[in-house]
Amino acid sequence: MKITKEIIERIEGEATLELEWEKEKVSFARIKFFNYRGIEEILQKRPLLDALALTPRVCGICSHSHAIASVQAIEACYAHAGEFLHVSQKANDIREIALNAEKIHNHIKWYFFTILPELKRVSDPTYQGNAFKEKQWFHAQNAIMESLKMGAHFTGQWPHGSFVMAGGVTCDPLKSDVLSALGCLDVVIAFCEEHFYGMKVEEFLSFDSALQVMSAPSALSHGIDEMIHHGFDRLGRSFDRFLALGKSYMYEGSLKASKTAVLSADIKYAHESLEHTFFENRHKGYTYSKSALYKKSYYEVGPLARLMVAKEPLMRDFHRRFKDAALTRVVARAVECAHLVWRTKKLLQELNLAEPSFIPPKKDIHSLSGEGIGVIEAPRGSLIHHVVAHQGIIQSYDIITPTVWNLGNGDRQNPSTAQEALIGLNSFTKADFILKSFDVCSVCTTQ
């Protein structure tokens, strides 16, 4: 049996993909992540609120997501101790605006900085990339910046802004701040319309057929054509099982889906496995990435999962044609981006500045004992923070990141979502692209 080892690059961090080959096809895959940093350990024995400042440092591309998951975990700690904090609608809206700014930026960055050049590399391995060269790259970089600037009106900065506090948010924006943020969002929308979708966002969102998207000349339809050309409309399929544990305006509660059947889900069935990690066995382990499972099964999380459980019509049509292939996964990020710019515009227009930003808890945080879970939908999927505190001091802190859901390491009988997507492929180039279709974040994984 042949085994190959390749480094996966141009992702967030670095991973090694070890493939086992039988009859020229991938028979099994191991996804290895190194360079562990240990934020969970660093948080132990620190005051609870330090988590708000330190967990964003898990990940430079989704720092707001970690801040929000962290504040929710602390608020759940208060609830566990008997005090249910009221977070104003305004504060909740500001948290969602911040999260959306991060997601919109992520999806644009990923599509234009990673997916388009990677597709070119599939046909031409000598291709040197578009960064700092092609006009479209500069346009995309500007849109990314404007999306983050939109959010920074409320979060102070990106990456690593601090703007949340147990009981609300710390900022108290003026109407002029909101109007300025809307101006930034308009720049992002104009970019999406001109470059990403090739049509008005409103029109794009009215579609329920893949053919409507594919017939308009745009960066998205170009990417779809390329993916079909390389077979990614059939390759990269996995279990067709989806999970979205965090809240969204697009659906109610926590949900899971098996193909198109949507059922309610409960975070209590989410669990971590240390199998194959250095944590379990220093010598036999081969990765620092834990695996996350739901009732012992692997599920896909992320934009495709969110849109599938929300029964979004356009995504449903892509899924009907291509199932959970790499193409569907990529398109889901583009489709979610359109929903998010529209949703965020509405949130900004309707933000009620008369409400309080922050309502202080009654209980002194120094005497807070208990535990809490924060779960949100980060750019790449469900993100869970679990904290246990005694007298205001962190006893343990556990983070399950989206990449741990998608790119875990199961075994042959029960492979993870990404492993399943890789089995049966006939080239490393294809495996590399399919792995990237999950929008891999190695830094989150080895936090």
Place this chain on the structure above:
Amino acid sequence: MKTEKSTIIWLQGLTCNGNSHSFFNYPQMPSFAASFEILYHPLLCGHENFLSFLNSDSSFDFLILEGALSHDERILERFGLPFYEILDNLASRAKHIICAGSCASFGGVFRLRDPLKITGALFSGKEKGGYWLEKDNVVNISGCPIHPKWLVETLLALHLGEKVLLDPFLRPKEVFSYLVHHGCLRNEYFEWKVDSHQLGEREGCLFYEHGCLGPMSHANCNKILWNGVSSKTRAGSPCLGCTEFDFPRVALYETQKNMSLPQTPFGISKRAYYSLAGVAKSFKIERLEKKLIDENN
């Protein structure tokens, strides 16, 4: 005027990628692209280029380091190679070494897991001697993360052959002679010792109860602003002191006090500060007790 582009290799140690992503927010990217050529950046280029460069003996202009460093290959490896092999090889051929962020400068957050083995390039916290004991071509641009303008404008100055003045922590003085306090919109509340009663409001200073380290943290955040529009203090959050060697301190949202007195601002004697604070505090300034924007009046 220099017409040739300067070359950059961007290498990551133990990092969250935050400095790379902050760099991608540089607002005048076409100007950057006109002066620099990135030979390798982990988010943009393949390792084929990198490894062939590694095996060559070509020199280049800037080695940008992001993330904390370690000689221990069990802690840090890249491309299946021990990190020190890569770093030592490249460092010997780089004209300038730029530490992008507090991790590469001082060790930062990730140093806390194992301060003996994980350090910055020339410092471990405030102590001299990090990954290297000495090196004369290192510039530290601390911050968690860096502001994109700190990085690019330092690169540009060096590219143009300008002399960049450095402070004792090897940080560019043009950025790090300022304090985060400079330009903070809450300055008047600081002058008159009016505390922010609670978070989530525009009024009051965050220095007295909420842990703000603005008066002792070196950086021009409130001069040039983040993402062009804001800063931590403008968003109502305390400065966490992320540009300093001791970031992150413990209890970041609490003001550390000695005999119920806060630490004094950078370079101000206790006698001067407490005398003046006592006088300022003895006056009740009515305007500063009210809301900044009074809807009823």
